[in-house]
Amino acid sequence: MSKVKVAFTLNDQEVSLLVQPEERLLDTIRDRLNLTGTKEGCGVGECGACTVMLDGQAVNSCLVLTAQVYGREVRTVEGLGGEEELDKLQQAFIDHQAVQCGFCTPGMLMSARALLDDTGSPTREEIKTALDGNLCRCTGYKQIVEAVEAAAEAEEVD
Amino acid sequence: MTEDIKFFQTDNLEAALELLADSSGVIKPVAGGTDLMVKIREDRELLQEFAGILDITNISELQGIAEEQDFVRIGALVTHREIIKSELLQEKYPALVEAARALGSTPIRNRGTIGGNVCNAAACADTLGPLVAFEAEVVLASQAGERVVPAGDLVEKPYQTVIRQDELLRYFRLPLPAEGTFSSFQKIGRRQAAAITRISLVLVARVSQGTVEHIRIVPGSAIPVPEPFTALEKRIKGQKIGEIDSKELSALAGEEMVKITGERWSTPYKKPALATLVRRALVELKEVADNE
Numbered sequence: 001m002s003k004v005k006v007a008f009t010l011n012d013q014e015v016s017l018l019v020q021p022e023e024r025l026l027d028t029i030r031d032r033l034n035l036t037g038t039k040e041g042c043g044v045g046e047c048g049a050c051t052v053m054l055d056g057q058a059v060n061s062c063l064v065l066t067a068q069v070y071g072r073e074v075r076t077v078e079g080l081g082g083e084e085e086l087d088k089l090q091q092a093f094i095d096h097q098a099v100q101c102g103f104c105t106p107g108m109l110m111s112a113r114a115l116l117d118d119t120g121s122p123t124r125e126e127i128k129t130a131l132d133g134n135l136c137r138c139t140g141y142k143q144i145v146e147a148v149e150a151a152a153e154a155e156e157v158d
Numbered sequence: 159m160t161e162d163i164k165f166f167q168t169d170n171l172e173a174a175l176e177l178l179a180d181s182s183g184v185i186k187p188v189a190g191g192t193d194l195m196v197k198i199r200e201d202r203e204l205l206q207e208f209a210g211i212l213d214i215t216n217i218s219e220l221q222g223i224a225e226e227q228d229f230v231r232i233g234a235l236v237t238h239r240e241i242i243k244s245e246l247l248q249e250k251y252p253a254l255v256e257a258a259r260a261l262g263s264t265p266i267r268n269r270g271t272i273g274g275n276v277c278n279a280a281a282c283a284d285t286l287g288p289l290v291a292f293e294a295e296v297v298l299a300s301q302a303g304e305r306v307v308p309a310g311d312l313v314e315k316p317y318q319t320v321i322r323q324d325e326l327l328r329y330f331r332l333p334l335p336a337e338g339t340f341s342s343f344q345k346i347g348r349r350q351a352a353a354i355t356r357i358s359l360v361l362v363a364r365v366s367q368g369t370v371e372h373i374r375i376v377p378g379s380a381i382p383v384p385e386p387f388t389a390l391e392k393r394i395k396g397q398k399i400g401e402i403d404s405k406e407l408s409a410l411a412g413e414e415m416v417k418i419t420g421e422r423w424s425t426p427y428k429k430p431a432l433a434t435l436v437r438r439a440l441v442e443l444k445e446v447a448d449n450e
Contacts, residue, residue, distance in 0.1 A: 004165045021165035021211055022198060044196045045266055057239070057268040063195040064269070065188065067165045068213050111264060133263025 004067040010035075011079030019066045026050045026061040029076060037077035037106045041135070048134030051107035052076050058114040060133070077106035080113060089113055089151040096147035100138030108134045112148045121152055164210035171219045171299065171326070174212060179301045179324040183209025187326060189235055190215075190269040192262070193278040219299075220273065220328055223247065228334055234273025234327040238262070238285075241272060251332060253341035253360045254288040260345045260355070261285070273327045276309075281316040282355040287378035288343060290386065291360040292332050299328040306331070313383045336372070338450075339364045342442050344435040355379045357431050361439035365399050365447040375439075380415050380432050387414045390436075399447045404440035408433040 007016040010033065019028055029035050029052070038061060041049030045060040052061045053075040080087035089112050092098070099105050108131060115122055115130035122130070127148045136144060166185065168174050178185055186208045188194055198204055214220060220235040223244050230250060232241070241247055241258040248255050261267060261275070261284040275285045276296070289296075289309040296307045298321055309330070313319050321327060335341075345358040358378035364371050373394045375387045390410050394402060412429035419425070 002162065002164045021163050022205055024195070043199055045192055045262075048263070048265060051265055054269075058265045059269045060192070060265045062199075063190075063192050063266075065165075065191055065195070065211070065213070067167070067211075068188070068191070068215060070167065130264050133265040 006067050006070050008069045008071060009073045011075055021065070021067055023066045024062055025052070025054075025064040025066045025069060025074070028066040029061060029074075035076050035078050039103055039106060041103070041107075045133075046135070047104075048107040048111065048131075049104055051110045051134060053110055053114050056114060056117055058111040058130070058133070075110070075113075077109055080109060087113065088154045089116070089148065092147040092151035092154065093144070096143045096150060098139060098143040098147040104134055104136040104138075108136065108144055112151070115148070116152055116155060121156055122148075124149065127152075163205055163208055165213070166210055167213040167216065169216035169218065171217050171328075174214060174217060174326060175299060175301050175324070177210075177212060178326065184323060185210045185212050187212045187214045189271045189274045190237065191274075192266050192270040193274060193280075214326065220326070225334075229331045230334065232272060232330045232332065234277075234329060235271050236273075237269065237271050238267035238275075241285075242267065250335055251288065251292055251341065253291065253343040253362065254285065254332075256343035257284040257288045257345075257358070257360070260343065260347070260358075272330065276312065276330075277319060277321060277327055279313045279317050279319050281382050282358075282379045284345070284355055284358060284378065286313065287358055287360040287376045287384045288341075289330060289332070290384045291341070291362045291374040291376040292335070293374070294333075295331040297328045297331060298322075298325045300325040304328065310385060316382050335362075336364055338366065339372070340443055340446050342439040344438050346431055346435065357428060357435060359432065359435040359439060361436075361443065363394075363443050365443070365450075368398050368400060368447070370394050370397050370399055370402070375411070375436065377411070377415065377432060377435075380428055381418045385418075387411055389414050399444055402440060402444070404437045404444070407440065408436035411436040 003018040029038050039049040041047035043062050045063045050061040051058050055073050089109055111131050111134050127145050188211050221233045224231045238258040238261050272285050275283050294309040296312050298305050341362040343360050346356050357380045360376045362374040373391050375390055376384050378384050412433045
C-alpha cells in the first residue's frame with residue numbers, strides 16, 4: 001500500500017491522516033472526517049453540491065485529490081458561522097426562503113461565502129457568475145441571489 | 159487494483175523532471191485535476207496506466223504571469239481565475255481573458271489551469287484557440303533542457319500533444335501585440351454557464367488607416383485541432399475595413415471548416431453557426447476601427 005500522509009487545516013483545525021493517492025477531498029471530508037454537510041451530486045464538477053473553499057476559493061471537492069491539499073486551508077459548510085450563531089449568509093438563505101430540498105445549499109453557501117470574502121459588495125451579475133457552478137432544481141435561483149445580496153448588505157453595515 | 163500507484167509532491171522543478179525521466183513507469187503530472195478526476199471517475203482502470211501521480215501545483219517555476227522584454231509569460235499553473243483577474247492580460251490579450259471567462263464554471267476556473275487545459279487537448283479546449291491566434295510559443299522543460307514549440311503545433315489530434323513523457327509544460331510565451339491590436343473571442347455553448355464549447359472563434363486583427371494589416375482567425379471545437387483559417391485570412395488582409403463584406407466572408411469560414419473536417423452529420427448546423435461567429439467578430443472589428 002502506498003498511502004499518503006496529508007496534513008491540512010479544516011475549518012480552522014489541523015487535521016492529519018493517511019489517504020489513498022487517488023482519494024477525493026469529498027470522500028475524505030464525508031467518510032473519514034464525518035462532515036456530511038458537503039454533498040455529492042454529479043461527481044464530475046457540473047453541479048457544485050460538493051463545493052468547499054480551498055484557500056478561500058470555491059472548488060469542487062469531487063475534483064480535488066486530498067493528497068494535493070497538504071498544507072492548505074479547507075472550509076466546509078460546517079465551518080461557517082460560530083458555535084452559537086449562523087453565518088449571515090445562512091440567516092439570509094432562511095429569511096429569503098432560498099432553501100427548498102436543501103441538497104444544493106451547502107455548495108451554494110460556500111460559493112457565496114468565497115464571493116463575499118473576495119468582493120465586498122458584489123453586483124447581481126457577479127453573484128450569478130459566482131454561483132454559475134451550482135445547480136439548484138427547486139428554487140429557480142431568484143431567492144438564492146436575493147439572499148446573497150441581502151447578506152452582502154448586512155455585512156457592509158457591520 | 160490500484161494499490162501500487164504512488165503519489166509524488168515536490169516544489170522543485172529539477173526533482174519533478176528527474177521523476178518524469180525515470181522510465182520505469184508513466185508518472186502523470188496533475189495540476190488542477192479538473193479533467194483528470196473526471197476521467198478517473200469514468201474509468202478507474204485508467205489509474206493502472208500510471209505508476210504514479212505527480213502533484214506539480216507547488217512548483218514556482220510553473221507559476222505566474224509576467225511581462226518580459228518582448229513577450230508576456232504565462233506559467234502553466236496559472237488558473238483561469240488568474241487569467242481573468244490579470245490587468246496585463248486584459249489589456250494585451252482580451253480574447254484570451256474572454257476565453258478563460260467562458261470556460262467551465264467558477265469552481266472550475268478557480269482550480270483549472272491554462273497548462274492543463276492545453277495539455278488535456280480536448281477539441282473544445284477554450285484557451286488553445288487564443289494561444290494559437292496570438293502566435294504563442296510553448297516552452298517545454300525536461301532534463302535535456304528546454305524546447306520551444308509553436309502553440310499551433312502542440313496538439314496533434316484531440317487529447318494528444320507532442321509533449322513527451324519526460325517533459326513538463328513550463329510556460330507560454332505570448333509575443334507583445336503591436337499597438338492597436340484588436341481581439342475577440344466568440345463562443346456557442348448549449349447554455350450560458352458551465353457549458354462545454356460547441357463552437358468558438360478567435361479573431362486577432364490590426365487595422366491601420368482603414369486597412370487590415372494583420373489578421374488571424376482561429377476556430378475552436380469546429381475542427382479537431384485549432385488552426386488558422388488561412389484562406390479566409392488572405393481574403394481579408396490588405397483590404398479596406400469599410401469594404402469588407404462580412405456576410406460573404408463568414409460563409410467562406412464554413413467552407414474552410416468543411417475542407418478540414420469533411421461533410422459530417424453536424425455540418426448543416428456548424429457551418430451557419432461558425433459563419434455567425436465570424437460575422438460577429440468582423441462586425442466588432444469594424445466598430446472598433448470606425449471609432450478610431
